[in-house]
Amino acid sequence: xxxxxxxxxxxxxxxxxxxxxxxxxxxxxxxxxxxxxxxxxxxxxxxxxxxxxxxxxxxxxxxxxxxxxxxxxxxxxxxxxxxxxxxxxxxxxxxxxxxxxxxxxxxxxxxxxxxxxxxxxxxxxxxxxxxxxxxxxxxxxxxxxxxxxxxxxxxxxxxxxxxxxxxxxxxxxxxxxxxxxxxxxxxxxxxxxxxxxxxxxxxxxxxxxxxxxxxxxxxxxxxxxxxxxxxxxxxxxxxxxxxxxxxxxxxxxxxxxxxxxxxxxxxxxxxxxxxxxxxxxxxxxxxxxxxxxxxxxxxxxxxxxxxxxxxxxxxxxxxxxxxxxxxxxxxxxxxxxxxxxxxxxxxxxxxxxxxxxxxxxxxxxxxxxxxxxxxxxxxxxxxxxxxxxxxxxxxxxxxxxxxxxxxxxxxxxxxxxxxxxxxxxxxxxxxxxxxxxxxxxxxxxxxxxxxxxxxxxxxxxxxxxxxxxxxxxxxxxxxxxxxxxxxxxxxxxxxxxxxxxxxxxxxxxxxxxxxxxxxxxxxxxxxxxxxxxxxxxxxxxxxxxxxxxxxxxxxxxxxxxxxxxxxxxxxxxxxxxxxxxxxxxxxxxxxxxxxxxxxxxxxxxxxxxxxxxxxxxxxxxxxxxxxxxxxxxxxxxxxxxxxxxxxxxxxxxxxxxxxxxxxxxxxxxxxx
Numbered sequence: 001x002x003x004x005x006x007x008x009x010x011x012x013x014x015x016x017x018x019x020x021x022x023x024x025x026x027x028x029x030x031x032x033x034x035x036x037x038x039x040x041x042x043x044x045x046x047x048x049x050x051x052x053x054x055x056x057x058x059x060x061x062x063x064x065x066x067x068x069x070x071x072x073x074x075x076x077x078x079x080x081x082x083x084x085x086x087x088x089x090x091x092x093x094x095x096x097x098x099x100x101x102x103x104x105x106x107x108x109x110x111x112x113x114x115x116x117x118x119x120x121x122x123x124x125x126x127x128x129x130x131x132x133x134x135x136x137x138x139x140x141x142x143x144x145x146x147x148x149x150x151x152x153x154x155x156x157x158x159x160x161x162x163x164x165x166x167x168x169x170x171x172x173x174x175x176x177x178x179x180x181x182x183x184x185x186x187x188x189x190x191x192x193x194x195x196x197x198x199x200x201x202x203x204x205x206x207x208x209x210x211x212x213x214x215x216x217x218x219x220x221x222x223x224x225x226x227x228x229x230x231x232x233x234x235x236x237x238x239x240x241x242x243x244x245x246x247x248x249x250x251x252x253x254x255x256x257x258x259x260x261x262x263x264x265x266x267x268x269x270x271x272x273x274x275x276x277x278x279x280x281x282x283x284x285x286x287x288x289x290x291x292x293x294x295x296x297x298x299x300x301x302x303x304x305x306x307x308x309x310x311x312x313x314x315x316x317x318x319x320x321x322x323x324x325x326x327x328x329x330x331x332x333x334x335x336x337x338x339x340x341x342x343x344x345x346x347x348x349x350x351x352x353x354x355x356x357x358x359x360x361x362x363x364x365x366x367x368x369x370x371x372x373x374x375x376x377x378x379x380x381x382x383x384x385x386x387x388x389x390x391x392x393x394x395x396x397x398x399x400x401x402x403x404x405x406x407x408x409x410x411x412x413x414x415x416x417x418x419x420x421x422x423x424x425x426x427x428x429x430x431x432x433x434x435x436x437x438x439x440x441x442x443x444x445x446x447x448x449x450x451x452x453x454x455x456x457x458x459x460x461x462x463x464x465x466x467x468x469x470x471x472x473x474x475x476x477x478x479x480x481x482x483x484x485x486x487x488x489x490x491x492x493x494x495x496x497x498x499x500x501x502x503x504x505x506x507x508x509x510x511x512x513x514x515x516x517x518x519x520x521x522x523x524x525x526x527x528x529x530x531x532x533x534x535x536x537x538x539x540x541x542x543x544x545x546x547x548x549x550x551x552x553x554x555x556x557x558x559x560x561x562x563x564x565x566x567x568x569x570x571x572x573x574x575x576x577x578x579x580x581x582x583x584x585x586x587x588x589x590x591x592x593x594x595x596x597x598x599x600x601x602x603x604x605x606x607x608x609x610x611x612x613x614x615x616x617x618x619x620x621x622x623x624x625x626x627x628x629x630x631x632x633x634x635x636x637x638x639x640x641x642x643x644x645x646x647x648x649x650x651x652x653x654x655x656x657x658x659x660x661x662x663x664x665x666x667x668x669x670x671x672x
Contacts, residue, residue, distance in 0.1 A: 026241040030121040030194030033153035041112040041409035049087035049112055057099035057108035066096045068412050090114055092494050094412040113410040115418045116494055120452030122156050123426030129159035132390040135186035136163045145186050149193040156421020160195045161341055161386050167205035176231055187239040200244035202254050212547045217255040218265045220545055222580055226272035233276025242281035245269035248288040251561045256551055258563045259298035260654035264543040270307040271582045286312035290560040291328040297668045301653035305334035306535035314342040319376035320465050326380050335532025337383035343373055344388045346399035347468055355406050356394045365471050367412035371509035374420050375444040375459040378429040381528040419494035423450045423457055423511040431524030440464050441476045441505055445519040456519040458512035462505035472507045484521050487513045538648025539583030545576045554660040569627040569658050577619040581611035589644030595669040597635040599626045636663030
């Protein structure tokens with residue numbers, strides 16, 4: 001294992017008239033990734049390929065190797081009792097190795113990849129990342145964790161996303177697990193291979209579940225969240241470099257939380273992580289589904305931006321929609337780096353369980369999708385993009401997501417990831433070239449360091465909007481402008497096409513390497529940016545903790561998820577409001593109702609509060625909503641504001657609705 005000491009470098013954004021330090025990017029020890037030990041079917045350029053003969057191919061008499069387009073590139077006879085075949089050297093690419101019986105029937109098959117040798121370490125600021133969930137894919141299996149880490153590093157990834165369970169690390173309120181866990185070994189192994197680790201958890205241990213809640217929801221007492229996050233930051237200092245405090249909390253699968261609940265939870269988690277390790281990156285507890293203006297308005301009204309170093313989101317939309325859909329993400333990010341920590345468009349598998357392989361056409365469409373997704377995401381504003389997911393993984397509807405097969409042999413999409421990691425190493429998006437009169441041509445320009453050399457890189461393809469069965473059919477004529485010359489062109493799997501740019505763009509992206517600065521001769525539309533907001537995190541946090549039975553998904557936009565608090569008009573209820581002090585000093589202050597709709601009653605509407613360090617006070621509050629004609633523009637906002645002097649002016653903003661859709665288009669109140 002390597003020494004896990006790290007240095008830090010600032011991520012700086014040019015804001016209006018000033019330079020803003022947004023976050024601290026860890027700089028870890030990193031060497032050139034190499035094949036060390038056995039990896040199933042993954043080789044570097046120049047190595048001799050071998051393949052084990054599957055057990056169900058005992059009667060095979062011949063073997064053949066097909067490339068990604070099903071062209072035979074190598075073949076041979078298979079002697080009885082042979083356990084391994086020597087294929088020889090093959091060029092960069094993906095290969096299917098078939099074992100044939102009578103009449104050339106395929107009895108069994110496996111796959112292999114040949115990757116380019118990395119010539120320099122992956123840049124510390126490279127945007128190419130991947131979700132691996134290594135601790136879960138290889139629980140307590142250090143050898144498999146090591147293989148997955150090496151496969152990730154060979155693909156040129158900078159960050160890797162892992163998984164952890166709170167209940168495993170703190171089974172009892174008064175005690176943390178002291179023995180080494182699968183999460184400890186996974187983090188150390190991945191770091192030892194030069195990978196920066198983003199960790200996420202999304203469970204609550206039984207002892208921390210509030211009355212009426214479930215383990216799939218946030219802990220009711222935010223002090224438990226603070227203490228856990230502080231302990232994890234201390235335990236994993238140097239081996240986990242960033243944390244997502246929850247996963248997709250805005251959808252029912254992971255608790256179905258309202259956005260105000262996400263904001264209060266985020267504040268407590270942020271303060272806990274920073275108390276344990278002031279250098280660790282704390283991410284927004286990532287949202288998913290189609291981003292909405294309502295979600296963003298609540299993030300802003302709760303003044304949450306000082307409590308995340310990066311704003312994280314997930315997307316399972318088509319790449320051509322990223323730019324259009326992500327405007328609410330840019331506003332919510334408040335100038336912080338945007339991380340897309342899950343991204344894919346799942347595709348149905350074609351073979352029986354447990355292998356669940358894609359069809360040959362599906363494999364190619366998925367591999368082509370990879371560069372389309374990364375390039376479109378970086379133009380749409382992402383600073384880091386993580387594909388979901390490295391290992392073999394299926395979900396309902398017979399959907400396969402993995403870049404690797406069940407036995408860790410590669411799919412074509414894994415080879416496509418390695419090409420992206422190579423050609424977009426350290427990439428900064430320069431813009432998009434809207435090729436005249438060709439709306440289905442997609443050309444994105446980057447400054448990057450392919451093979452360690454500074455270059456301008458174009459990623460180009462042609463595709464019409466549509467589902468999987470409509471993709472792979474678009475062809476568009478194009479040419480580079482006069483005076484712009486390609487140095488070398490590579491295909492979507494990283495194979496050299498020489499220096500001639502293809503006359504036609506197709507679904508399979510090409511990487512066009514230009515000299516440094518050459519992209520300035522193209523008419524580029526600038527990538528999206530987020531406006532920076534200043535702010536400092538306070539130590540006082542306010543929370544509304546309504547029962548889950550009061551939550552409803554208003555579903556105002558297809559494929560979106562906005563969970564809201566729903567209450568009954570003309571019925572007085574108790575609002576469960578809390579104030580927390582995560583500071584080290586005893587504080588006193590006042591909390592007032594800064595905004596409520598006309599006719600709504602909150603009794604009382606002012607609270608004088610005294611809070612000890614790590615104290616929590618319940619704010620007694622009776623609430624009454626009169627019956628009224630509700631519509632999309634009705635005022636449904638309640639805003640509480642505290643004043644604790646030097647300890648801060650905490651805010652809690654939430655909505656109470658009587659029916660789904662009420663107040664969805666209402667303007668959020670101006671309260672400061």
